[in-house]
Amino acid sequence: MQSKPTTIKEIAKILNLSPSSVSRGLHDHPSIGAVTREKIKQLAKSLNYEPNNAAILFQKGKTYTLGVILPELSEHFFSTAISAIEDEALKKNYTVIFAQSHDSFDKEVQLVDKMKNQRVDGLLVSICKDTSNFDHFEKLKAFNIPVVFFDRIPPFKNAHYVACSLENATIKAVNFLLKKGHRTIGMINGPTTLFASGERKEGYMQAINFNRLKFDPSLVLNCDLTEEGTIEAAELLINHKRKPTAIVAFNDYVSLFLIKHLKKLKIAEEIDVVSYANLPMMKYLDYTPIASVEQYPYLQGQKATNILLDLINSQNTENQAFYNTLVESDLIINKKQNN
Structure with a gap:
């Protein structure tokens, strides 16, 4: 059976150091001497120590995770937008969780609650065709989870959104x-x-x-x-x-x-x-x-993700102006012209 992961406390006990000293040594803090830092790292390597990212992120107050709720992942428009969202999120070391509402309002409400429970740092949403009540998104404000809508957006301007004109x-x-x-x-x-x-x-x-x-x-x-x-x-x-x-x-x-x-x-x-x-x-x-x-679904997804990341990293969210971004469209003529 696989043994339990090695902890900082175990390394500290072997080296007769405090856990905080081991932690600083692993992160090359100047308060820990070069020889001690090397001992700490060598022992950590031999014991296959891996940092507890969940604990680190908890201390930072972030999960570095974005939630995305779309009507249908199989639709080409949304799959193209997904590519942009993943590309932009990866640049900032964010992980993305995708979910689909299948155009069901009840499922959309359920998914928003699940994303909240997953403690996503922010949410990108293209609403389902029956959404006329937005209370489930308003509730996220209490948890400091910003929401950016794209493509299918709410019928009001006091929301962050990216859409085609x-x-x-x-x-x-x-x-x-x-x-x-x-x-x-x-x-x-x-x-x-x-x-x-x-x-x-x-x-x-x-x-x-x-x-x-x-x-x-x-x-x-x-x-x-x-x-x-x-x-x-x-x-x-x-x-x-x-x-x-x-x-x-x-x-x-x-x-x-x-x-x-x-x-x-x-x-x-x-x-x-x-x-x-x-x-x-x-x-x-x-x-x-x-x-x-x-x-232009890729551009919409790209802009929406960057807006969401700006909101997540913004220090002052009170009295913040809403991002209302419109992407200009083009009419593409079919060369076949079924005449």
């Missing part, structure tokens, strides 16, 4: 369709609980009004981001008295559900689709959105 992105998307000659443009938006859904709708309205077209609210539908919800919204648009010739979809996953349904109805070539996220896999498909908004 989706209002501007939607204006670009709708203007692109209008320039292609479309005059009846539908939108399959996300849940009303998501702040990003409101941004998309606002951008859509601005583009329509700016081009002196009449805004028709019945052409903007919300869905729960599932395939069933997408099909339900698609059917309403297809059977609308003003059948759209183009549809703006909430993201690439919704657009794939939509295009699959349009193909089934044999009308995929009649309706242009524009989307968000710009998934790499899209270029390998026969039918894809004709354009997709690039939201």
Whole structure:
């Protein structure tokens, strides 16, 4: 059986020194002579001594751990953001704990509590689609655990967040369709609980009004981001008295559900689709959105992590201004142009 790890007290007893002297010797403190330091290190090495990092971190009041809660780790957007988070955390010797809410509010609340119990130094979060109550994040203030939201963010400014400028992105998307000659443009938006859904709708309205077209609210539908919800919204648009010739979809996953349904109805070539996220896999498909908004997940993850590390290392958190960072988007045109 494996023996117990060697402790500083055991080394001190063998060398007839105090534990504090051994500790200082291991850390090359000048108050310990060179000969004694060498004896301490040689004995520690022969006994396979390893420092108790948990105790050291406890003394520092930090765990050097970041918590991350995302809707789905399998989504390309979030897996790309994860790479950035890990890269930035590693630079500052932080470990990262990842968890996924699977878009469940109850699970999100549970995970926030577990992260608190793990004593993470800070938390990065992309909220689930049903989150409308943020009390579980407010409770972290009592434990001095800062939170930075990214991509899916709360609908208020008194929070630290990094997100893509989706209002501007939607204006670009709708203007692109209008320039292609479309005059009846539908939108399959996300849940009303998501702040990003409101941004998309606002951008859509601005583009329509700016081009002196009449805004028709019945052409903007919300869905729960599932395939069933997408099909339900698609059917309403297809059977609308003003059948759209183009549809703006909430993201690439919704657009794939939509295009699959349009193909089934044999009308995929009649309706242009524009989307968000710009998934790499899209270029390998026969039918894809004709354009997709690039939201730069790596940059979002990078900026959010650096903001969180700044908050963790900030000496004065009272009356601190909130970080509200927007990443500009780009509309990426699909070269295939399914026309």
